[in-house]
Amino acid sequence: MTTGTIDRPLVAILVRMLAGAIVSALVLCGAVFLAVPVLAAESVAAPQAADDLGALRPTRPEDARRGSLLLRTATGQTLVDAPLVDTDVAMQVSGMFARVAVTQRFRNPGKTWAEGVYVFPLPENAAVDRLRMRVGERVIEGEIQERGQARKTYEKAKKEGRKASLLSQERPNIFTNSVANIGPGETVEVAIEYQQTLVYDQGRFSLRFPLVVAPRYIPGVPAGEEAVTGFGGSGWAQDTDQVPDASRITPLVLDGSERPRNPVRIRIDLDAGFPLASLDSPYHEIEHSPGPDAVQHIRLRQDRPVPADRDFELVWVPNPGHEPRAALFTETWNQVPHALLMVMPPVRPGAAPRAPRELIFVVDTSGSMNGASIEQAQASLRLALKRLSPADRFNIIQFNSTTRWLFDDAVPADPGHLGRALRYVDGLRANGGTEMRPALERALAQGGEESGRLRQIVFLTDGSVGNEESLFQLIAERLGRSRLFTVGIGSAPNSHFMTRAASFGRGSFTYIGKVGEVQEKMAGLFLKLESPLLTDIAVHWPPGAEPQVWPERVPDLYLGEPVVLAARGLAPGTRVTIEGRYAGKPWHQTLDLSGGKANPGVHAIWARRKIAALMDRKTQGAPEQEVRAAVLETALEHRLVSRYTSLVAVDRTRSRPVDADLETKPVPVNLPAGWSQQKVFGTLPQTATAAPLQLLLGLLALATGALLRRFSLPRGLA
């Protein structure tokens, strides 16, 4: 170029302008031709919202009474004077158990009588056995009843103007608490209690407490009018053929412009039974102080409540040398002894050489994974890919509304394939629905041909779907020699899905809630993937002393997982032998079951495990009538809430005057932390063209061009 130095900046500017104009023209023009997905929404496909709920009809602000509290929801409704719920959680953690009281205070801010309906999560293995309603000074103890009966009891009380509370289970980790006849400005308190066992895995104890039911993707077509039952739910989704109770598991979500609601205060007394090497809450700031008897008193920072928008987790690790190897907890209940036994098999990593494997990574790229979640999934995948050895084979499958895959078949993990895979992972974007079934079918179908190779499916998802049961069925039917490992991603993963899918998939589950955890959590998963299993586990009781034990068959155990058995009808002093095979060698251990720590609530754990096993049978095809009868018997005897039983409390006195109306009002919930409302709930169609902008740009460019031309002509001629 012969351009003088003075002209360079000018040239640069002009070139840039020209390039900009051309590029923008091309881009804008292209945008018109390319199909712009109209509703790139995860779940609110147009016909999927419920409108059969009088109370939920969108209320126009101008219809609302003066001084009412208006709330917008993510699906466009306006709620008037929605009940406020604040929650206190008090946990007593001891050994392998947690006894938890969740106290929900329903306040009616309106000027009319209200029924509050709150859909909230609990841990998926919670044995819920108590409900108490407090009205002023009176405390009313809840009663366990068959689900339909409990609903009738509640509806009758509601009609008669008595205060009542009904706690039903929608999923093992989703519950609905309905509270009837809350007077204007009044507060009704409901305390729910449950017993749960803790997770002890790879030397760490952990306790997960979910705080919000994340929006679920509801597959299927809306069920017809005739399928609508007498009591519809209060959710944003309409019941479909695949998720017949969709409206009950999709609580209305607050619009992003509203302030978060449903504050939760958490207090924990932790009696670990051993000195602690660490105590940590990865997602919430906590304060803790040891009490006089080595009990840790744990509070949220400054004892301040947090919004219910992400799971709370507490993790503690015993000092080296103090790891429990075996533990026995007993309780005599209704004159029958119950026991919970935990045994840690003495296995170590690196006991056998790594076998060549086939790894299938399945990653959820639906709209609910947008933001922090997809970053966590990408980081996890990168680590896993780098961990592969050249003898391994692998593939990547991603799914949202459709299922796609990187390679048609699993390929050797050589540098070329890994390079392509890493670029593929970089390009993952989260958008659209969660059609999980085709992806699972694809992942499970590729097995079979090649023998000898361990086939492991690593499934990264938030599990935000409403059709869990049919997915479990699919896994149980088609698993073959594959093993499925779930990695729960994000701030509020569906723990019921993660644990059951892993159980039907004969693998294990891991949670990753932030990018900073990826390294550590994935390392734990790699250990499980790469170490030999403890297999062929059998438990031998002395003849004539066989107790009822759950689980009936102990699954294969991965490195760091203990054998946990719940037994009923076990004579004290019984000797039990547990045997199995580890890395080709037999292993066995005999335990003398005398003594043990007396612990209230062991019977509830036993019953909860039995119910879980019965429900698994239903998934595997046992007739529902049979399963229902067996679950009912156990749940009623042990007073547990289940799919077929609910807790109900009714006040003796009437509080609502006969002439006062009662309105049913759902309690809106927060969108889980880090989620994108737009990606999950979608938007109305985009309806503007670029024509006006192009018109302006075109005219501007022409005018500037003309102006320049005028300057460039010789003076005098201009």
Add this chain to the structure above:
Amino acid sequence: MRRSLLVRASAALMVAGAWQLGQAGWIEAKAWLAQWLIEDAWARAAQGEAHPRPWPWADTWPVARLDVPRLEVSRMVLSGASGRVMAFGPGHLDGTPLPGVSGNSVVSGHRDTHFRFLRDLRAGDRIEVTRPDGSRKEYRVTETRVVEQSETGLLRDTDEARLTLITCWPFDALRPGGPMRYVVRAGEVVF
């Protein structure tokens, strides 16, 4: 030297400008010419053709005609409301009932072309919907409102026949892709 550069730059700018104008014109031309071809397809629909494509490679076809007598406006509604369809005419949102059938039928169109007339609609205005089989339904505008794009509750189905027309708002915004929508709702006139 400097002068010739300026000449070149001005020429380039003018070409770019002309290109942009051409694009804008093309969008407008496509929007209005297409309605012509669609009229032709509509005539074939009246003769019983199930999915009369206006041109051989089209992935859409007319499903209804909207007429607003007061504004002397007539628009052909196409099936599907993707950006590609809406370049040629207002699009009917899949999954909602067809216009002229009972239920909440949702149609969206570009604010700067086919649905610009929405801003002139007033409550009480009559909208006639003609279906391919020649049957007609009359609607009356019940309300017009500005909503945020997240208000997908508008897409819910209803028992009575209803028409929900959606376009972007504000009408004269320069840039496409804003978060607000203008919605016209109309209910069936029952004689």
